[in-house]
Amino acid sequence: MSRSFDVIIVGGGHAGSEAAAAAARMGAKVALLTIRRDQIGAMSCNPAIGGLGKGHLVREIDAFDGLMARAADAAAIHYRMLNGSKGAAVQGPRVQADRRRYRAAIQAGLTGQENLEIVEGEAFSFRIDGGNVAGVVLGDGRALACDAVVIATGTFLNGKLHFGMDAKAGGRVDEAPSIGMAAQLRALDLPMGRLKTGTPPRLDGRTIDWARVEIQPSDGEEWTFSSQSHGRSCPQVACGITRTNLETHQVIRDNLYRSPLFAGAIEGAGPRYCPSIEDKVVRFGDREGHQIFLEPEGLDDHIVYPNGISTSLPLDVQQQIVASIAGLERAQIVQQGYAVEYDHIDPRALGPSLGLRDFPGVFCAGQINGTTGYEEAAAQGLVAGLNAAAFALGSAPVLFDRAESYIGVMVDDLTLHGVTEPYRMLTARAEYRLRLRADNAQSRLTAKAMAIGVVGVEREAAFVSRETERCEARKLLDAKQGKRSLFESLCFPDFALPELFEHQPLLRNISSDVLDELVNDGRYAPYVERQQREVLRMRSDEVVLIPDDLDYRLIGGLSNEMIERLEAARPTSLGAAGRVRGVTPAALAAILVRCRRMAA
């Protein structure tokens, strides 16, 4: 007799953990299936959470009472607000996280979650019943029944590790790849692609000459990732900054023939914004050096992650590279850098709920969808987990909109455009970024999260009281002071907190995060108002639905390229169709005409 769940999550990485917790918060009975329980929540790449665009995603996950922000705060040993000198809308919170503490925090979050059981084992294949998913068969023959599955297997699908010219199958160092499920997904005839990513060699921090590198201390300010965290729980450490130099570059050039990237052994496309050091040297040959951040991996851990020299060159070359860099002359490599190639599903096969269009009940999240980054993975995990639970429980899908969240931007981008390189969140992707700030994530999203019932009592109480305070403060700001209100005055850059307090002393009683959010609302208000017209136009095209069975080949005048893209993405609305790349206004009009004919 097999055990039965509403939702099974395959994979315990950042996507899987967030998916499992989200589905369980929705009230579904959830199994999190993972090969190694102790690896749940592992950070397999750099020990940092957040950054530009990414930090926004983490705050949005937090607004849904997710795990990532709280775990990041519990493990943070270095805080830094990126773009601190630029506008608030593009400031990106980022922390260095102690690996062990982060993993422990995620695992604690999952074990403390009702309706959630962690099952150790390898997912070998799906059980399918009448075209719908009915369960998962494990490598040891056990079977678990369910109504919905979230695949969050990261780079484990057909993973291949490259250590110099030696390659072996695997997802992470010392862990086996999942070949069975990859074969089954291939057999389902889903569109698949292949991508590549890489890591640098890890160093023993005790062998680094810290006196020879620039030191970057943690931010002095007391901000946290989660609105539910209180201050900083860990001692703060500094990061180091050093650079490659001409000698480093010469070592790399001399050994390019030993790099699988350049010798042609790697077929997958790598990210342009996170290139390997050999890529940087080849593509930007004129530069005299490239920055390296030395990121400590933990408080009781000597390992340091040299961010900026990801490489697939063999170990002896890595040693020469490290030895050529200021401060690292005597640094010992604890674990060599390597490149990973892996399969991903073309995310255009997914609908806006991150469910596979042609395989009802199966949802995908994380690197399997062609993204990179913990934050991107976790945010998709949230979406997939919520929707897998909604599917299993028979409730309405939980959809995210581009004008409302970075999560919505990412899901829309992935499902409409697909990927040509690992997808990373950037603020530039969010056309409505002035309203999608990291500092207003809860104002934007928590009410929605409460409406679907995924917010715990503690956060709900905190949110309600914060909203009350925010409304009161806004009322104070909206009162006319002569010609204009204080809120309206905020669009002048010189009008700031001292001026506010001078005109309205009661504002001193408002907590600083609420007041900062409102100040930023005021700063951007004229621009946001302009954008509002755009949002309305977009929404008016969003309500024109495109029937599932629309045959783009029957619409005259669409180019083959457009037809291909539209068929791959199958946009659900006219607005979405308009965002498919290369679809012209004329083509959109033709699609509209066709939809109306079909409706008539």
Added chain:
Amino acid sequence: MKLVPTQETIFALSSGQPPAAIAIVRVSGIAAVESLQELAGRVPEPRIATLMTLGRDPVLDRVLVLFFPGPNSVTGEDLVELHLHGGRAVVAAVEAALAALPGLRRAEPGEFTRRAFANGRLDLAEAEGLGDLLTAETEGQRRNAMALAEGTLSRAVRRWRAALIDAAAAIEARIDFADEDDVPEDDGGAGAVIAPLLDEIEAMLRVPPAERLRDGIRVAIGGPPNAGKSTLFNGLVGREAAIATPIPGTTRDLIEFPVQISGMAFIFIDTAGLRETEDFIERIGVDRAQQALDSADIVIWLGEVGTAPGGALHVHPRCDLPGREGLPVGADLAVSATGGTGMEALVSLLVSRGTSLLPREGEIALVQRQREALADCADSLKLAEGAPDILLVAESLRGARAALDRLTGQGGVEPLLDAIFSRFCIGK
């Protein structure tokens, strides 16, 4: 916007009203070939003008036939052109024969263009230009419509958009990759791109609007009652369009009449005499007269010296009547609409004023929708120039780009289509 199933094949007279030397009837849709087979017994080689006989018993006409197979036709569908002899009876007979065929019906206004658009044969800017081309009556209108239809505007927009994307990319890198040491901290040189772009767009916005070119320059004739407005109006339009009597208050409503002078379209407007009145209907007429005078491009004023609205052409009428000879001080011109004195001078004055109100050779005139989008784009660029931080520069550049997208039709598709296609006339 009304729509029809694609199975339906449409036809319409696509040239001017008969009688004329030839009349062109277009048939578009999947039954176009069949209908020709039915009427002429065969289908000619694609794109080769072929002489054929329409109808057997009775023979309808000997006609020149052109066949354009879809999708490479103007509508994107199979299209047949019948060049008939242009008599009313011939045209009516052929239309009746077509209407009797299964699956064929008369086209609705603008339907040919709508199909061309729906089949991806034109973009919106081009579609608007084509609509203007088909209704163009004067040389200036035709030139402007040609420029739009050939995509001059679309090309300019593409060029501007490329420049904006370049500038934006430089800034976005500074925002999204701020912690990379390869990305400098300056503003990315956006200013150098924005200024010349803004100049170009503002120059295009200064070109007088297309509506004046398309619909005509509005010339309103105003003044007190019984000043001779209707007589002058009739003299200018060359016929008895308005009732002119010596009784004050004869003209109550606005009378408009389109006239072409020297290749320029004018609309002359006769108005009710301006006076206080108890007559309810006349009072409405007086209000309308005032509105017409306020919104006219040129006002011809027939009242006393010193009472003329600013910028009006002050005309001294009935200068052949005894006691009214000579030009009063402050008036621009003395005329007699009945005798003809000064009328030629008045017309050439109107033409010279009109010329300054129309786009010059080589300029592209824009319709209201296009002007609004371009003005939006210019506003955004101005905001970008003065923006205090690079995030707001980036946002303004994005707004400018979005405005250009609207110009070629992106965003809010439906109302746009309705507005454009409501302007099209049958068979175009």
